[in-house]
Amino acid sequence: MNIAVLGTGIVGRTIAARLAELGHNVTIGTRDPEATLARTAPDAMGTPPFAGWAAENPGIAVAGFADAAAGAELIVNATNGNASLDVLAAAGAGNLDGKVILDIANPLDFSKGMPPTLFVKDTDSLGEQIQRTFPASRVVKSLNTLNADLMARPTLLADPGTVFVSGNDADAKNTVTGLLKDFGHDDVIDLGDISTARGTEMLLPVWLRLWGALGTPAFNFKIVR
Amino acid sequence: MNIAVLGTGIVGRTIAARLAELGHNVTIGTRDPEATLARTAPDAMGTPPFAGWAAENPGIAVAGFADAAAGAELIVNATNGNASLDVLAAAGAGNLDGKVILDIANPLDFSKGMPPTLFVKDTDSLGEQIQRTFPASRVVKSLNTLNADLMARPTLLADPGTVFVSGNDADAKNTVTGLLKDFGHDDVIDLGDISTARGTEMLLPVWLRLWGALGTPAFNFKIVR
Numbered sequence: 301m302n303i304a305v306l307g308t309g310i311v312g313r314t315i316a317a318r319l320a321e322l323g324h325n326v327t328i329g330t331r332d333p334e335a336t337l338a339r340t341a342p343d344a345m346g347t348p349p350f351a352g353w354a355a356e357n358p359g360i361a362v363a364g365f366a367d368a369a370a371g372a373e374l375i376v377n378a379t380n381g382n383a384s385l386d387v388l389a390a391a392g393a394g395n396l397d398g399k400v401i402l403d404i405a406n407p408l409d410f411s412k413g414m415p416p417t418l419f420v421k422d423t424d425s426l427g428e429q430i431q432r433t434f435p436a437s438r439v440v441k442s443l444n445t446l447n448a449d450l451m452a453r454p455t456l457l458a459d460p461g462t463v464f465v466s467g468n469d470a471d472a473k474n475t476v477t478g479l480l481k482d483f484g485h486d487d488v489i490d491l492g493d494i495s496t497a498r499g500t501e502m503l504l505p506v507w508l509r510l511w512g513a514l515g516t517p518a519f520n521f522k523i524v525r
Numbered sequence: 526m527n528i529a530v531l532g533t534g535i536v537g538r539t540i541a542a543r544l545a546e547l548g549h550n551v552t553i554g555t556r557d558p559e560a561t562l563a564r565t566a567p568d569a570m571g572t573p574p575f576a577g578w579a580a581e582n583p584g585i586a587v588a589g590f591a592d593a594a595a596g597a598e599l600i601v602n603a604t605n606g607n608a609s610l611d612v613l614a615a616a617g618a619g620n621l622d623g624k625v626i627l628d629i630a631n632p633l634d635f636s637k638g639m640p641p642t643l644f645v646k647d648t649d650s651l652g653e654q655i656q657r658t659f660p661a662s663r664v665v666k667s668l669n670t671l672n673a674d675l676m677a678r679p680t681l682l683a684d685p686g687t688v689f690v691s692g693n694d695a696d697a698k699n700t701v702t703g704l705l706k707d708f709g710h711d712d713v714i715d716l717g718d719i720s721t722a723r724g725t726e727m728l729l730p731v732w733l734r735l736w737g738a739l740g741t742p743a744f745n746f747k748i749v750r
Contacts, residue, residue: 412648417647417648418647421646421647421727422642422643422646422730423637423642457749457750458749459749460749461747461749464731489735489738489739490738491731491734491735491737491738492734492737492738496731496734496738498730499730499731499732499733499734499735500731502646502727502728502730502731503727503728503731505647505723505724505727506689506716506721506724506725506727506728507724508724509716509717509721509724510714510716510724510748512716512717513714513715513716513717513721514714514748514750516750518750519748519749519750520748520749520750521746521747521748521749522686522746522747522748522749523735523739523744523745523746523747524682524683524684524685524686524744524745524746524747525682525739525741525743525744525745
């Protein structure tokens with residue numbers, strides 16, 4: 301499949317590399333490819349400069365948001381939650397029409413100190429905001445409930461746990477579920493329409509505190525039943 | 526231990542019966558014992574009248590909130606979240622001083638339709654509200670993330686999953702953790718101080734949607750790591 305991954309942080313890089321490894325034709329999208337490739341210092345999260353990663357992944361194209369989205373059948377939103385609507389607008393609504401958007405972003409608000417709070421929750425969600433803003437796209441919320449390494453390679457855990465899909469379009473959820481299974485996710489629960497993204501986005505506060513309590517992000521939620 | 530369970534709904538009844546079975550001296554508290562025992566119709570949730578349950582559990586005393594709390598070393602808040610502060614005030618701040626409050630309630634708001642939303646979240650929690658209102662008590666939030674039957678008897682699931690404790694007082698968390706282990710909860714994660722109750726209370730939205738998706742409340746979160 302032709303896939304655009306929007307976002308060059310750890311989540312975008314990890315998902316892009318895993319999709320390429322599985323044989324997909326992947327383009328990673330960024331606002332200004334020249335500027336992104338020219339950076340030589342780690343970002344605020346300590347992520348190493350992008351150019352080194354790009355050099356190690358020569359099979360993955362780097363393009364502006366709109367160019368990346370134009371050629372893609374499926375678009376992965378791997379941006380920070382507070383940038384997501386802006387980035388998708390930069391990708392161009394016309395480039396999103398009819399396409400599946402796998403939305404991994406979380407509406408984290410770091411402006412009020414740590415741990416972050418959520419800038420939308422409970423009566424709305426980032427997934428719904430994206431679906432409302434780009435009504436001709438087919439948004440599927442998933443993978444926002446675990447660490448990037450485990451998103452892409454859940455079998456790093458002996459018991460990989462559960463991931464969730466939320467979305468209004470059954471075919472789009474099937475497409476995403478297929479990718480999730482290819483990643484190694486055996487237990488995928490379809491929660492229902494995109495409004496159920498409220499539930500999975502609201503997992504972040506306990507996820508962040510579990511990270512603190514366990515001292516590692518290498519854990520996942522499993523729904524035992 | 527002398528334990529007061531405040532609340533005569535399904536959660537209160539289930540926890541009270543389980544504690545009595547484990548040998549504790551249990552009093553179940555209600556606003557007006559005579560009125561509660563006189564009811565002959567199921568409540569709005571379809572819960573059968575209390576008198577039948579009380580007759581089947583003759584070893585469990587029934588008393589007003591204050592009388593129940595006065596004689597207790599540990600108090601279980603098994604009320605509806607929107608009634609919890611009022612019920613604990615009726616129990617009497619003096620009757621709560623120094624005591625462990627095991628807070629199981631969730632801040633569910635049913636006034637805006639189904640599924641319910643949360644009337645406090647993200648920057649505060651019901652657990653914190655209770656701790657602030659009764660500062661001499663020792664609040665431990667726990668068991669609010671699963672169905673009443675599984676709270677009391679987690680081994681009904683082949684894989685019982687995880688429960689969480691949040692609270693400011695280490696001794697109080699140890700006391701509650703001891704009860705949880707007696708119930709059959711082998712995996713208890715201490716998330717930290719009472720502010721971490723924000724995380725577990727915010728699990729409710731996905732819990733409610735999982736109930737819908739799975740068609741049963743007989744499931745639990747397990748933290749695989």
